[in-house]
Amino acid sequence: MVEFRRRYGAAPWHLLLLFGCFAVTGGIALRLAGEPTAGRMLLWFLGAVVAHDLLLFPAYALADRALRRALRPDDAPRTPGDEPGVAGRPGDAPVRDGGRPSALNHVRVPALAAGLLLLVYLPGVLGLGGDTYAAATGLTPSPLLDRWLALTAVLFAASGAIYALRRLRGGRAGA
Template sequence: MSRWTDRLRATYGGGLRHVLVMLVCFTVAGWVVARLAGEPTAGRMLLWFVGAAVAHDLLLFPVYATVDHGLRRATRAGGREAGPAARVALLNHLRAAALAAALLFLVFLPGILGLTPDTYRAATGQERVPYLARWLAVTGVLFLVSAVWWAIRWARWRRPSQPQ
């Protein structure tokens, strides 16, 4: 069996588990395509999907890669005495809060930008609420919670371990 898996890894580039997961993913994708085949708006959905992929690869990825590079440089410069483990933890706490804020921004983008207030009113029966202020408040809370969590972890890390 080891020879077979070695040959699979050499020719395919991954193990058996990866092959099975990819088969399941392609099966689910095929099922979705079959379900959308008769959908009159399938072309628009495909256009949005391709547009989102292109927008991500050409616009968003360079932006957040540059921001991440800047964060790495800032945490490296500001934490020489703390050690690499603390710098990585700080960077990951910043990344987690930023990712959550970015996903919330993406989900609520039409409301934040004030697009389609009539559609919102027709769908919910309510007037549009101030999404930007609420998103900023939630983003602030996310970064605050992340900072407090990091400070607690950092204090535990800096505290010398007690002998037992």
């Protein structure tokens, strides 16, 4: 088992999980191969990959870097990845002194959820494809923007409340 882990680089269950994922993906690909719109779906998928890698990833990486800088006080310890010549893991959050929670993930998580919801419902939020949406659901897409904005506000408010509770609890435990 140790030799397998040393050679493969992960536990055996990781390899089994990968085989399972490849089997599911292969099954879906075989099923879609007979569809008349398979070429359009493949083109959409490749476009989504390119759009993510060339546009979205750099945009949210820059936003995350700016957020990390904005939320890091001058006297707080730096993240290992921020220091020149010191490699840190991409998800490392700034370490706070005294055990205080960082606000970083309390902004990241609702922003990620709101961004994913926006991507999923983007045509409806922008008011595009109303006829198709109405034919598929029997509803109009007009309230989607208001609902997305309200849900985004609720996500950030809940995250802020959790952060405030964590700060209060951390302050009492440290006193």
